[in-house]
Amino acid sequence: MSIQQSAAIAKPQTLPEDITSPRAKLVYLYLDVTEVATVEDLQGCLDMKKIDLLSVLNSLTSAGHVESDDGTYAVTA
Known part of the structure; x- marks a missing residue:
């Protein structure tokens, strides 16, 4: 399944x-x-850009919305 297909199926x-x-x-x-x-x-x-992503991910992680584990990121439950 491609990312486009999974995005169409998944609901945020x-x-x-x-x-x-x-x-x-x-x-x-x-x-x-x-x-x-x-x-x-x-x-x-x-x-x-990677620098922009790292800044955003840091903010989201600090706010408790995203968690990092071994180089991967996911929305917190």
Whole structure:
């Protein structure tokens, strides 16, 4: 199944209200739909620079919305 197919099937949860940055929303929703991704996955699919992604992921992790495990990121349950 391709990413496009899984994105069409999966339905994202409600976006937390305290996520206001468009980039943070994009990353959060991508992780919510795909369930888990690496920085490289995010870079390739979202066409964002690594430095920007790391900043967004750090903010989302600090806020408790995303967790990191062995180089992968996922939305917290």
